[in-house]
Amino acid sequence: MLRFECDYTEGCIPEILEAIARENHTQLQGYSEDTVTERARAKVKALCGRDDLAVHFLVGGTQANTTVIAAALRHHQGVIAAAQGHIACHETGAIEAAGHKVIALPSDTGRLTARQIDQVCAAHWFDPSFEHQTQPAMVYLSHPAENGTIYSLSELEEIRAVCDKWHLFLFLDGARLGYALASPRNDVSLQDLARLTDVFYIGGTKVGALFGEAVVISHPELARDFRYHIKQRGGMLAKGWLLGLQFDVLLENDRYMAISRKAVAQAMEIKKAFEEVGVSFWSDSYTNQLFPILPNEALKQFDENYVYNAGEKIDEGHTVARFCTSWATTDAQVQALIADIRRILG
Amino acid sequence: MLRFECDYTEGCIPEILEAIARENHTQLQGYSEDTVTERARAKVKALCGRDDLAVHFLVGGTQANTTVIAAALRHHQGVIAAAQGHIACHETGAIEAAGHKVIALPSDTGRLTARQIDQVCAAHWFDPSFEHQTQPAMVYLSHPAENGTIYSLSELEEIRAVCDKWHLFLFLDGARLGYALASPRNDVSLQDLARLTDVFYIGGTKVGALFGEAVVISHPELARDFRYHIKQRGGMLAKGWLLGLQFDVLLENDRYMAISRKAVAQAMEIKKAFEEVGVSFWSDSYTNQLFPILPNEALKQFDENYVYNAGEKIDEGHTVARFCTSWATTDAQVQALIADIRRILG
């Protein structure tokens, strides 16, 4: 079986394993206060073009989301997210378990717009009984969104302006950030993200690391005391250098972007194959996740050789599928899939 | 100014004040363990036709909702509610602050249906990654709903069946329960509620008391340790007899139903007046809350003499208004309003 169901079926790029083996017997200080992690922090700051950032490395996405949101919000505040956002529907109510409402907004595109954030805040503050409602205090974006689409620079700038208007933190979940930055449609840089958001993270788990997310904080109020929140939310790794080390390797020699570009290029090849046989898509993704709408009979045929996700049923005869590429996807796997696309759907 | 904006602008029925004055110098045990409260409990049980109920008196609706839901749910569980439900949008995220997601379902009618509860649960349990989502474990209904409409007996029976199917607690918020029971369209009795729900409450604050909600628990697992939750959520009144006493008075001599019937009858008179001048309604309410859709210019005229709520804008020229009656509404007030309806809108 060839697995295209997600971007985390394999381990990590070999250079990471080599580096771990190399450091394995070094005695390093615990809890991410070691020199290796410090080096990784410096690399993140350099790539973001700023020295005044706080950089922390966490194990996974739910942990990063919960820790950042809990660190940012007071008890009466909530976070605005798209209804499809990961924190709204795929984290077992972790944000609510930390005490905060996710203010979920419907979205046709899977992304939030500055306009709808503005409307929610206006509705809140102009309501005479606003104190009877959760106060919106943060905006959460996934970039790429759950459907593989990405925010443009101008969209992010408009959202930033609305956040400034209503005193909202802006938080960007970059669990798959590499694939956004590597998208042919992308016009957003890491420097832009450091400038436009208050906090974002550079995903490792889904982009070549064994695990790990690099949280980048530019807002000083959020940076203060952040390590308390890491510890409280169970994210303070005794051998924290394992996290720093992985980003030290990933961010060296353009590796992070190189593997992202490769995976996206493979996805674009597969996308073209689907398009050539007349398949349409649930979302117009130019990143490593594709959501073709497939006839149910075709699904059965793919099932024989492929693992992928089957999602929403579009109508009686069609279902949305998800195929992902990653750093580990080989060209042979891509060519096999393309051949089968042509064979089954052609 | 005449106030029709809610059903809690005045204090309480005079008999309650008399009773408080009568008991004021009696030395009574604290924390609702007194004889007066015991008498009120007995009355509730008698009206519900069952001895095996736990009855607790809490101060207000948000407190009752939070306490009941926190008592019922484990950390990974959430409560299903209509998107317009009070817990979903008018309690400042109290349920989330207690750690639980409100699974808000859209509803045209303001009420939940057995079918949509069934669909949500099926979607949860048939999803292979169900553990990545909040587990639905309780259904919250407001009766009357926020828009003044009520559940029929058959609707409640269907919802009960779905709750049994998916192992959900059924919780009915009866902050305005009297007005539902007194509705000309009602076919549900207190006995039905005790039989069909696991917990519900008989609202006092909005139905003639100074404050207070009588929580009636039939599910033994929920009844166990409930007083801990009352205390923890700040609802354990030192002079708890004040709560028991009010229900003792309200439930005596049919007072609770008598004042509810009076208020609903007044609302129906007002409704008829609106209908006669061709006004349509946002919801088809047969309880004490009316939601006429009024021309904006008419609103300006009403503003001169009336306090009421203006809600959703239906279109450029029309807005939903809310007019409420209560135990304290006088016939003179009703006639004044009717005269103005005819004058302004006729």
Added chain:
Amino acid sequence: MLRFECDYTEGCIPEILEAIARENHTQLQGYSEDTVTERARAKVKALCGRDDLAVHFLVGGTQANTTVIAAALRHHQGVIAAAQGHIACHETGAIEAAGHKVIALPSDTGRLTARQIDQVCAAHWFDPSFEHQTQPAMVYLSHPAENGTIYSLSELEEIRAVCDKWHLFLFLDGARLGYALASPRNDVSLQDLARLTDVFYIGGTKVGALFGEAVVISHPELARDFRYHIKQRGGMLAKGWLLGLQFDVLLENDRYMAISRKAVAQAMEIKKAFEEVGVSFWSDSYTNQLFPILPNEALKQFDENYVYNAGEKIDEGHTVARFCTSWATTDAQVQALIADIRRILG
């Protein structure tokens, strides 16, 4: 039976009932935004000698404590309290349920000292792994303390200085504040409390009201958004004027202090009677609560005619009892008790 077990066995001073009856049919705005409550707020500010205070009225002590502490703390912060403090042991973990650790310090006197607060904070901030511990961010004092003793002005000034040193909010629980202010040993005024604390409350439930605590906030950061927290914690009374009204009456014509002085004077008479028969005390209280250490056989005799609390067993033969006076205690009751003290213990 004569009840001396607490200061909340009766209702309220008659003037409050009269005022409720007087306002019962007035149509007032809900949620404490009415004119009566505004008048009570003005009285509190005048008594504290400051215009820049936020004043909110809550139903009871646990609710007030939880709301204030949750409003003040971020998730990683905790509140320092004496191990005997109400929040540490008599509120069913309400503070923890709101997400915060109560950092409980042992105390022989039932009161905290500036020195021990200083030591805790120094221990926290000088520990290299401070982020692995709850950050102390608030100090909670009960005044009078649970054992009836009170803080002197100089003690409070020292504690304030330590709070400034370590950036701690200072919160004073005044559930029985009247009895502290009326103590023959007191040298602290309401103005002092407004100046030295960031937030405190003037207790009503135990000092002549049916229920209610007046929360007085001087720290602007704490005042901001406080009504959200009231609503979220279930303390936003629909008929909020009931709270304001009670304080409007209590704080008029020196009533609050008059009833407090009376109760303390009665307690001092009882104290003298115990002393004259050679009884010693668990704590040297000069407020309305007395904690005589009584022979177990005497307890049996008191049990025939009195309700009081029996607490800690001091040794095989002796137990700490608690006798309280209140606004409602009559001189006849006091004389009966004194006679029995002489009879049983003399």
Added chain:
Amino acid sequence: MLRFECDYTEGCIPEILEAIARENHTQLQGYSEDTVTERARAKVKALCGRDDLAVHFLVGGTQANTTVIAAALRHHQGVIAAAQGHIACHETGAIEAAGHKVIALPSDTGRLTARQIDQVCAAHWFDPSFEHQTQPAMVYLSHPAENGTIYSLSELEEIRAVCDKWHLFLFLDGARLGYALASPRNDVSLQDLARLTDVFYIGGTKVGALFGEAVVISHPELARDFRYHIKQRGGMLAKGWLLGLQFDVLLENDRYMAISRKAVAQAMEIKKAFEEVGVSFWSDSYTNQLFPILPNEALKQFDENYVYNAGEKIDEGHTVARFCTSWATTDAQVQALIADIRRILG
């Protein structure tokens, strides 16, 4: 510098790195539902001699503690722990952030006794106002305790009996379990732990793994829905096989016990050296952590070549130090330390 300050300064045993490298390109199912993890689960069950256990692998200790406790407790319940217990003082209030009070009991030995648990529960349930207190519902033990001492089988059996008496879950934190099992004073087996506790974990992070704790649940109520809690608390690793794999390697060929025995034997050699120069100990540890009480001047000399922890000051001239061994400690390091002990203190 030689580091003896903790047992997690190095990475992992080489066999784990080899196994990761071997599996790195295998496509495995996510979220610990892979075949490697299944194999590790089987090994744990076999070692515990029971098939009916639920086994889950979590990243670290704080995460494991929070997840287990949150899964076990309802909102009004708390967990009993020694005041020195990790959850009581070194996890930034993680348990409180999950809503639960840690009922911390003083302990001279660092361990809880059946007797004191019994007393706390008796005090709770015999107090007439028990509902005003947190309900004890779980006992948390660290084994070894924070001071390196261990529970005997009879101590655990007595604690189990008390837990049965008061309906308490028994949870044993085995972050350093290997060193307890390998202690010359140990008489407790894994089978005993599976029989006597409701849940415990086999620590990996501090016993040869890169990270990871194997949570073993025998109580069915706790096992139900446990994966929801893992996800909600941020512990569901996308590449969960990394956790399973490490335990698969550790539990193979007696490796876990072999490295534990080696580390404890080294600690015993060091202990003997301290004893021979007349040093006494803060606790009588027979595991991998030693707590010698050292003259402050000696500490300065050790500081030149060693990293270790300096803790409590015993008196003006003496301080408690902590020296740890681990799987990675070499005999050369031990001999160097022993030589310096003799040189400095001899």
